[in-house]
Amino acid sequence: MKINNAGGKIYFDYAATTPCDPRVVDKMMPYFSQHFGNPSSIHSFGQMADYAVEESRQTVSEILNCSFDEIIFTSCGTESDNLALRGAAFQQRLARDANHILISPVEHHAVLNTAQQLADIHGFEVEFLPVDNFGIVNPDDVKKKLRKDTAVVSVVYANNEIGSINPISSIGAVCRSHNIPFHTDAVQAGAFLTLNVEDLNVDLLSLGAHKFYGPKGVGVLFKRKSTSIVPIQSGGGQEFKFRAGTHNVPLIVGIAEALRISLFEQSNRIDLVRPLRDRLIEIILSSIPETKLTGHPINRLPNHASFVFKGVDGNHLLMVLDSRGFACSSGSACRVGDPHPSEVLTAIGLDPEWALGSLRISLGAFSNLHDTQSLLDKLPSLIQSLRKLTPE
Numbered sequence: 567m568k569i570n571n572a573g574g575k576i577y578f579d580y581a582a583t584t585p586c587d588p589r590v591v592d593k594m595m596p597y598f599s600q601h602f603g604n605p606s607s608i609h610s611f612g613q614m615a616d617y618a619v620e621e622s623r624q625t626v627s628e629i630l631n632c633s634f635d636e637i638i639f640t641s642c643g644t645e646s647d648n649l650a651l652r653g654a655a656f657q658q659r660l661a662r663d664a665n666h667i668l669i670s671p672v673e674h675h676a677v678l679n680t681a682q683q684l685a686d687i688h689g690f691e692v693e694f695l696p697v698d699n700f701g702i703v704n705p706d707d708v709k710k711k712l713r714k715d716t717a718v719v720s721v722v723y724a725n726n727e728i729g730s731i732n733p734i735s736s737i738g739a740v741c742r743s744h745n746i747p748f749h750t751d752a753v754q755a756g757a758f759l760t761l762n763v764e765d766l767n768v769d770l771l772s773l774g775a776h777k778f779y780g781p782k783g784v785g786v787l788f789k790r791k792s793t794s795i796v797p798i799q800s801g802g803g804q805e806f807k808f809r810a811g812t813h814n815v816p817l818i819v820g821i822a823e824a825l826r827i828s829l830f831e832q833s834n835r836i837d838l839v840r841p842l843r844d845r846l847i848e849i850i851l852s853s854i855p856e857t858k859l860t861g862h863p864i865n866r867l868p869n870h871a872s873f874v875f876k877g878v879d880g881n882h883l884l885m886v887l888d889s890r891g892f893a894c895s896s897g898s899a900c901r902v903g904d905p906h907p908s909e910v911l912t913a914i915g916l917d918p919e920w921a922l923g924s925l926r927i928s929l930g931a932f933s934n935l936h937d938t939q940s941l942l943d944k945l946p947s948l949i950q951s952l953r954k955l956t957p958e
């Protein structure tokens with residue numbers, strides 16, 4: 567497939583979103599106008615659509631190593647996070663008066679702001695797990711912080727801003743031994759890491775299609791059969807009564823096909839991006855003074871390189887990079903115009919002088935050595951000129 571390169575600009579923001587694979591688009595197309603039936607209808611139009619939904623569910627469940635009725639289709643990764651956290655918190659409160667929520671301080675806003683609302687409006691007590699300087703949670707700390715009244719624990723699988731990978735399987739084992747539901751936001755991990763829910767010891771796991779070359783606007787929540795949740799969107803009986811609303815058939819077909827292809831091509835994609843990532847990290851750290859890598863040097867996503875440059879305005883840097891033809895990110899998509907450093911960079915101990923100068927370079931299917939080198943050739947002098955603009 568060919569990426570629309572927006573007037574010669576080079577895309578370095580695969581962690582924000584990926585282009586939808588044309589093979590996925592082809593598979594989705596008949597379900598817009600041709601096989602348009604409502605999967606809940608009894609007649610053959612409905613049955614045709616229902617078959618596509620259930621076949622997609624089967625595909626996803628095989629990849630996650632779970633049963634078909636543990637897969638809930640949602641509208642995005644954010645919705646999956648909301649349903650997992652709210653759904654488990656309300657259920658645990660109803661069942662056993664549990665009011666304590668344990669999350670890491672490096673969660674995506676979809677988890678962070680959901681937990682915040684559960685605290686502000688619903689009176690849950692939200693506690694943050696400690697993280698090390700790489701933004702990684704230690705399972706022993708989970709063990710120490712778990713309480714009898716803990717309703718749900720949520721720890722991001724791979725962080726979107728700094729790329730660090732959490733020891734999900736060990737954290738899950740701790741939660742399981744205390745019988746506390748454990749959720750992981752695997753949206754960023756979906757393209758690169760194992761999604762085997764048995765190996766991961768998770769009860770709830772969120773995915774979003776557009777991070778692995780699927781369409782925007784569709785997600786999956788894995789929900790273990792033995793883990794109960796309260797539905798957040800009420801209405802009809804779709805998705806085993808956990809997520810009401812007429813199925814978005816084409817997008818459900820799309821997420822399953824994207825996940826299938828992504829898994830099939832995963833090792834090739836890793837072989838492509840990892841050496842480019844290593845080159846970015848090595849050369850940027852050695853050629854630009856007062857630069858730090860954010861996140862773990864090894865235990866990180868293979869496509870993800872993230873940095874902070876002391877005394878540089880990160881948003882300014884992104885605009886200048888864009889004008890030179892490079893589409894990068896600061897790491898968090900929701901920071902434009904916000905003078906506060908990100909929660910994640912603060913949580914790993916960076917002061918604002920560093921944290922406001924963040925840059926995330928994320929690679930993917932169309933990355934190559936030529937484009938990567940072109941960025942590496944220009945970045946040092948760009949940083950130097952931006953530093954001159956900022957008086958000490």
Ligand SMILES: *Cc1c(COP(=O)(O)O)cnc(C)c1O
Nearest residue numbers: 642643644674676726753754774
């Ligand atoms: C992108 C992302 C989300 C949000 O997923 P959407 O499908 O865009 O709603 C949640 N968590 C992480 C870690 C992400 O990278």
